[in-house]
Amino acid sequence: MSESPADVRQSLSLAGQAALVTGASRGIGLAIARALTQAGAAVVMAARKAPGLEAAAAELAAAGGRVLAVAANVSRDQDRRRLVERALAWASRLDILVNNxxxxxxxxxxxxxxxxxxxxxxxxxxxxSLFLSQLAYRAWMAQHGGAILNVSSLAAYVPTARINAYSVTKAALNHLTACLASEWGPQGVRVNAIAPGLVQTSFSQALWESPEGRRRIQSNPLPRVGRPQDLAGAALLLLSPAGSFITGQCLIVDGGEIIKECGQRGAA
Ligand SMILES: NC(=O)c1ccc[n+]([C@@H]2O[C@H](COP(=O)([O-])OP(=O)(O)OC[C@H]3O[C@@H](n4cnc5c(N)ncnc54)[C@H](OP(=O)(O)O)[C@@H]3O)[C@@H](O)[C@H]2O)c1
Known part of the structure; x- marks a missing residue:
């Protein structure tokens, strides 16, 4: 089982490792894929639409990243299997999975x-997220260890008007994270999550562009909209040797939004 390196300067390095990032053609997934290449990992990037995915992969390759683009729809079983097979055939290992x-x-x-x-x-x-994790676990991580990151949401913690079906899935994803961490920890597989607040991507454009969304952002302790790269550092911490003793957790990255209500209520 891996331990934190004695020299902290090595602790964020992923040199020699291979990662698979889903939803990597834009937004938060692309920012995480970029960070993983910068940390030295070979990265398999997946999304449904090949043109956008290939453009994103070309951008990371031009910056010196080792990447492979594989068009796949994660909601299809045959695509998930092909994705893991392609990743292993290309990199001969699969240390990291990001279900984004x-x-x-x-x-x-x-x-x-x-x-x-x-x-x-x-x-x-x-x-x-479960079945891709299961494939990665069976094919590589159960024997060699690894790190999995699920991209959850602030909506997992609080009922969120108009997107409560989505928020239920993210609450379940947090519990899946803890359950997998508990089952796979003894095999050296860590499973964590990050929960972004409002981040400026096409996914949430209707929210951050609306007057209500702008008011929400402006009343946060850090009063700005999140950017995809704001999630990269948290992801790297949880996926790298720096996070060797962290598992089953969900790290909220929201500019302090979740503490707002507690602050407004005051103490006691
Ligand atoms: N933006 C926010 O405010 C926010 C807040 C909290 C949590 N999140 C979470 O962050 C994650 C990423 O969101 P984002 O904001 O970065 O969205 P985004 O910019 O719209 O990017 C979504 C990515 O996922 C891919 N994708 C979507 N469905 C897919 C599928 N079935 N199979 C494979 N790839 C698929 C998209 O490419 P294709 O369309 O080509 O497939 C794209 O690469 C999501 O899990 C979201 O719930 C976002």
Whole structure:
């Protein structure tokens, strides 16, 4: 089982490791993939649409990163299997998995959510994260150890108007994180999550562009919208030797939004 290096300067290095990042063509996934290449990992980048994915991979390769782009839909079993097979054939190892691809197919109250939308949001945000983790575990990590990062959300912690179906999947993802960490820790596999607040990506554009979203951001302790690169440092901490003794946790990266309500209530 890996331990933190005695010299802290080595602790964020991923030299010699291989990673698979889903949803890596833009937004938070691309920022994490970029950080992993900068830390020295070979990175397999996955997303559904090949053109955007290949452009993102070309950008990281031009900056010196070792990357492979594989178009895949994580909600399909055959795509998940092909992804892990391609990653292992290319890198001969798979030390890191980042389950970042996410969906939010419906806006509105739970009273009106349709069964198809409920199934889809669970398929991408929860089911795919479990079964991709299972594939990586069986194919490599159970024998060699590894680190898995699930991209959750601040919405996992608080009911969030109009996206509560999505928020239920992220709360379940946090518990999946703890359950997998508990099962796989003895094999040297750490499983953690990060929970972003509002981040400026196409995924949440309707939220951060709205007057309500702007008010929400401006009243946060750090009163600005998050940027995808704001998640990269937290991801690297949890995936690198610097995080060797951290497992089963979800690190909230939200500019302090979650403490806002406690602050407004005051002490006691
Ligand atoms: N932005 C926020 O404010 C925010 C806040 C909290 C949590 N998050 C979480 O952060 C994660 C990333 O979101 P983001 O904001 O970076 O979104 P984004 O900019 O829209 O990027 C989403 C990425 O996921 C890919 N993707 C979507 N569905 C996929 C599927 N079924 N299979 C494979 N790839 C898929 C997309 O590419 P293709 O379209 O080509 O597949 C794209 O690369 C999500 O899990 C989201 O829930 C975001």
């Amino acid at each position: 691809a996410g969906a939010n197919p419906s806006y509105g109250p739970l009273a009106e959510v349709q069964e198809a939308a409920w199934d889809k949001v669970f398929a991408v945000n929860l089911k795919a």
